[in-house]
Amino acid sequence: MIYREAGQFKTSYKQDSAIFPILQDRIAIYFYLFVAFIVIPLFGSDFFINSMMIPFLVFALAAIGLNILTGYTGQISLGTGGFMGVGAYSAYKLTTYFPETNIILLILLSGFFAAAVGMIFGLPSLRIKGFYLVVTTLAAQFFLEWAFIRIPWLYNYNDSGAIEVPQREAFGIIVTGALATPTVRYLVVLSIVVFLTWIVSNLIHGRIGRSWMMIRDMDIAAELIGVRPLHAKLSAFAVSSYIAGVAGALMVFFWLGAAEVESFDVNHSFLILFMVILGGLGSLVGSFLGAAFIWMLPIIIRATPKAMGLDINASTVEQINFMIIGALIVIFLIIEPHGLARLWAIAKQKLRVWPFPY
């Protein structure tokens, strides 16, 4: 009914192979962008923007980064937390040396450091696969955590061992530090996330993305067809780590404001891997859905008893929260092992043919 495609004709190959071939989908995308860029900054409360939207976008970006590696190229990695850290620490060092440079540019640059580190730790992937690769990426995670603690130069010899975000301006507006308003920070994060998602989407639908997916589906066949595993795998590691690095820098500069190594520990690697698996391997929408599920749902559950006027201890709510989220993850994976993105696709398909069953 809503999703009726009758009357939408495709008259060129370009239209036929568009990412959103259906008119309603295109309208929906514009609607989401309108909500994200206009409605939320105008009407969202500080708490909603600061504690829900900004982290959601940051984690969604990190999930996209890991999805490139795990979902599209089939290389499981547990080093995402570490790569995010590389981005954050290099953005911090860059802005220490170039305080006058636009911070947004520096954050986009910091991803290249993460990409370099990611490529180095991606080298073993040319020889080893599957669980063995998980172990080597885990080693990357531990090594990077060690480096963040043991190399005081990285945090400018702060006594606390933490990186504290200095106040920086971009285009004459304060965008980082405590004086930056949540709305400004949100808009910066949103713009970067939308921009990078667009780039990644183009990469995936192009030659490079296709070579990644060929490697994932059958590496020997891909090699015989002419895809060079060295290029494909290392470029996947590079792009994935670049995105993760930018996400890490965004996390510290626009959300946390200060970070210790704790913010980049292996738990975060797992968290993002869960987002990717739950959202859907090899799906950009899935990265957003997974991040929303893992990050926003607990906050909503935590706020529910108070909104209903029930007086429950904060710690009890937290325990219930863990149980509900755990159960939901299991339930969702049983219902649809391909993640929320697949559920979304099925729902869309049902809507397209509704009211007929097929």
Add this chain to the structure above:
Amino acid sequence: MFRKLATGATILAMAATLQVGSASAEESLYVPSLSYRTGPFAGNGIPVANGFADYFTMLNERDGGIGGVPVTVEECETGYNAQKGVECYEATKGKGALVYNPYSTGITLQLIPKAPVDKIPVLSMGYGLSAAAVGEKFPWVFNYPATYWDQMSSIIKYIDSQDGGIKGKKIGFIYLDVGYGKEPIPLLDRLAEEMGFTVVKFPVGVKEMQNQSSQWLNVRKERPDWMIMWGWGAMNATAVKEAAKIRYPLDRFIGNWWSGANADLEPVGQAGKGYLAASMSANGTDFPAIQDILKYVVDAGKSQVADRSDVGKVLYNRGMLNAVVVAEAIRTAQEMTGKKMITGEDMRLGLENLKLTKERLKELGLEGFTAPIIASCKNHGSGGSIFLQQWDGEKWVRVSDEIPPMTDLVREMLEEAAEKYIADKPDWQTQECDG
């Protein structure tokens, strides 16, 4: 029909209680409590949160609050996680929060830059950023009764007063390898230089808190004359056990005030006999104020403590001391402004002009509970004294007099650190202090 009526009545009753609840919430002083009753440090977080909440409940029950206005303490669960801590901060700051007690150095570091913007002071009682004690540079942050650096200098002073002084000795420093544990190192290095002793450092990562055998192997190799520990949570009990295992003399092993709780030493039991720890709040229930807590709160079933005997333990009393400081600051703020309902800005004034003298402590029913806290515009750390307590196998026993810190040296270093902290922060809000 009857069932419908009954449901309707219940809903009405619920709505009515809700209304009453929100009506009373309007006229109360709102103090958020960032607690952690879950996560790896819950064993320490629970008694602190209980002590904090119970003191305010007692004030509400006994005196009807502070200055006639009841206090609402709302707990928000952080799990000792900095990200959740910030989320709690954002969720509660809009409700008229007077002061934040983050109980985590990581969360404190996140909140320090936010405090001047939102005009809500941060009271990191005996933790957090030591440099914040410099009131001119950090108008919105307080760390009574003493900073980590004060505490470290007191501990070194104690060691210096024991058999033949500290000169030429080797001091081992075992610490949790996060911001908290690394905080006192600059002072320790400086003191080593000035007083002529050597320092060996043994970092313990968060993941290896419960497996410190390699660190203690090194301790055995290095044979330090004294050991000092900056530990938290599961690290403490493990360290004491490991020390006992390598037969390190425990009466030469001193923990800081976060490494000397009942929960830390009870699992060790007799094996931990002789272990020393610093403290800033007395133990036990032999204080009129704590008796009131037992009477009005615990026995009335209004406390979250699992057992009556939890009251009076080290961290319970520490949480309560935190509440006392907050309550006294609220009272001071009320007196200074003449308002009953104060704001975060008034609270800042109250904290800055806090005078918790010996006489005042006696009036509160807490004579000798802690060293006096005399604050000023300049001094947000107060440089209070600490004392040492020793584990006798079953409980903590106080073994030393109050040991004042080396204020001159510490203050000088604090000012340097504060300068360094704000050096790369333009528009950082400072304040002028007279005299």
